[in-house]
Amino acid sequence: MSINFTLSDEQRKLQHEVRAFAENVLAPIVPDADREPDPVRAVQRTKPAYVEAYKAGIAMCMLPRQYGGGGVSCVDLVIAAEEICVVDPGFACTVLCNGLGLMPVSWYGSEEQKERFLRPATSDPSGEFLGGWTASEPAGSPSGTANFDIPLPRPAGVGLIARRDGDQYVLNGRKYWPSAAGWDEQGVNLQTAIVRTDPEKGGTEGLSAIVIERGTPGITYKYIDKEGHRLTSNAEVVFDDARVPAENLLPGAQGNGDFVINRNFAWSGPVAAIAAVGVARAAFEKALAFAKGNTAGALKPIINFQNVGYVLGDVAAQIEMGRYFSWRAADYLDKHDQHAELVGAMNKIQVTEMMFDCVYKCMQIVGVNSLDALHGFGKLLREASVFPIYDGGNMGMQRRRVHGFLADPQFNPRAIMEDEYIPLEKHHEAIDTVVP
Template sequence: MRLSAEEKSIVEAVRDFVDREVRPVARELEHADAYPGELIDRMKEMGVYGLAIPEPYGEVGVSTPCYALVTEELARGWMSLAGAMGGHTVVAKLILAYGTREQKEAYLPRLATGELRATMALTEPGGGSDLQAIRTVAAREGGEYVIDGAKTWISNARRSGLIALLCKTDPAAVPRHKGISILLVEKVPGVSVTSDLPKLGYKGVESCEVVFDGARVPRSALLGEREGEGFAQMMRGLEIGRIQVAARATGVARAAFEDSLAYAQQRESFGKPIWKHQSVGNHLADMATRLTAARRLLLHAAERCDSGERSDLEAGMAKLFCSETAMEIALMAIRVHGGYGYSTEFDIERYFRDAPLMIVGEGTNEIQRNVIVRQLVERGGLDYS
C-alpha cells in the first residue's frame, strides 16, 4: 500500500492531534459521557469530515486506505471520535455514487466542511439485522412522501441535520427489497429524536431512537431517480461503513497493545520487568501478531474498495476479523495489566467496553459470515492471484 505525500501528511497530522489533544482528555470525557464538541470542531477544521468527498465538492478526497488509517488514528485516541464521522462518510459516499446533480450540489459541499452532519437510519426497534423486513413507510402523496415509522441505534442523531433513511416506498413489492428506497431527510416537522440509548461503551456520542410521524419531504428527497433501488444502494454504501468499523476496531486494538507493551516494560515483578515473564511475553507476542494481521486485512479491503470492483467480501472479512481481534486484544491487555486493567484510572477498561460495539455494529459478525460465504460461492472461492 502506498500513500501519496499529501495523504501521509494527513495521517501524521491526525496522529499528532490524537496524541496532543485527544488522549489527554479522552478518559475524563468518556467517564462523564460528555459530547466532545471542541474535539469535533477541531476535526472539522482539519478537514476530517470531508476526506471521502473529492473535488469539486470537497477540498481533498483521499484514498480509502488513507481514510482507514485516519479512522484508526482517531479510534486509537478515543473510539467515539471515529464513530462521530462513520455514518457521515457512508451518507456522503451514497450521495456521491447515486445522488442527482442537485443532491450533490446541495449537500456535499456542506458535508465536506462538517457544517452539515449526516447519519443513516437503518435499524428498527423490532428488526435488527433483517433490513428487508423494515416497517418504516414513505407513501407518495402528490409531490411529497409522507413518512411513518421508527428507527433505533442512530448515531449522532441529535447533531445530524441530514438522515439517509432506509424505508419502504412500495410495501407490497415482491421480492421485498424491490420496494425499498433511500430518502435524504432533513429535520422537518414530524421527525423527532425521542430518546438517547444508554450504552456500555461508545460514550460521548449519542445513539438515539428517531420517530417519523407524518413527516413530509419532497419527491426530490429520493436518493437517485428511481424508487426500489435503496437496498442495493445501502449494501454498497455499507462496504465503506464496514471498512470504517474495521478501522475503528484496529485503532482500539492498537491502543490496547501499545499501552500494554509500555506497561510491561515499566512494571516489575520478582525483580524484572513483567514482559520477561513468559506468560506476559506470550500475551504481547500474540497481541502484536493479531494486530499486524488485522491491519493488513483492513488495508487489503480498503485497496479493493478503490479498485472499482465489489468489496463486500473483503470489507466483511475485515470487519469480522478486526472486530474479533480488538475484543481479544482488549482482554489480553487486561491480563497484562492485572488489577490495573480493571481500574477506571487506566484506559484498558474503556477499550474492553468499546470493543464489543464493532462486533455487533454495522451488521453483526454473524451477518458478516453470511455475507462472506455467499460471496465465496458467487465468486467461485478466493482469488489467490
C-alpha cells in the same frame, strides 16, 4: 517487483497531522466526556474537537473533491482513521459516519442532489455540520433490521414506510441506532434513510433511500445511553407523518435500498476494522509499558517472563495482520468503484473479533490492575466490544453476506486473490433469513 506497504510522503503527512489532532485536541477532552452520565452532554463535550476536525478538513475528507470534500482514497481514510480511534472510536464515529450518511448521495444521487446536499456539507462556516446514516430499526416482534432482506411479505423486513402524497413522501415508523442524531437531540443536518416506498412489498422489494433534512416536522429523537462508543450520538427516531420532499429520494437507489445498505456497510467495513486495530493498539501499548515497569513481586519486570513475552508478541502480530487486511480491503474499494461487498464484510468480521481478543489478552497481562480505572482498560474493553456487533452485526448481517457469495454456484474461490471485482446481485441476498 514487490508489493509496497510503505506509506507515501503524503500519507505520512496525513497520518502525522491526524495523530497530532487526536493527541493534542481530542485526547484532553475524552476522559471527562466519557465519564459524563448524560449521553447528550457527553456528546456535546466533544463538539469543539469536532469543529476543529471539520475546519482541518478531516470530517468531510471522504466526500468527492468536486463537491468540496477532501477526495481522499479509502486507503488514506483508514490510515487517518486509525489515529483517531486510538484515542476514542466513539468520536471517530461522529466524524467518519459523515461518510455513511453522505457517500450514498455521491453514489446514487442526481447531479442536482449532489450540489444541493454535498456542497453545504463541505462549506459550513460554523464547522458543526453532521451527516447521518439511518437504516436500523428497534428490536421487537416483528422488527429489527438484521434480516432486512428476508424474502417474506410485510410486516417482515424494514418497517419505516414512505407513502407518496403528491410531491412529498409521508414517513411513519421508527428507526434505531442512526449513525448520528445531532448535537442536541434534534437530528443531524442531513441523514440518508432506508425506507419502504412500496408498502405492499416485503424483503428487498420496494426499498429506497431518501435524504431527510434537519428540522423536518414529525420526527423526534431520543438519545440511547450506551455502554460503549459513548461519544457518538445514537438514538431512537420516531417518524409521525413526517413529510419529506419527493425530490429528496435518491433516483439511483429507488427500489434498490438493499444495495445501498450492502454497499454502505462494505465501504465502512475496513473503517470499522481499522477502528478495532486502533483500540487494540492502545491496549497493547499500555500493556507493554506495564510489563516493562512492573515486577509482580519478582526481581525483574514481567516482560522477561516467557508467557508475557509470548502473549504480547502474538498481540503485536495480530494487530499487524488486522491493519494490513484493512488496508487491503480499502485498496479493493479504491480499485472497484467503492464496491467491496464480500471483501469488506470479511475484513470487518475477522479483524473486529480478533482485536477484541487482543484487548482482553492485554488485560490478562496487566492482571487485576487492569480493572483500575486509572489504567483505562475498562473503557478500551467497552469500546472493543462494540465493533463486532455494530455497523452491520457480524453474526446478523455480515456473515450472511459472505455466505450468500460463497453459496453462489458461479463463485470463484480465487477471485479475491486475483483482485477480481465480485458484484453483489439480488440472488446473493436473503440466505439464512427464513427459519426452516
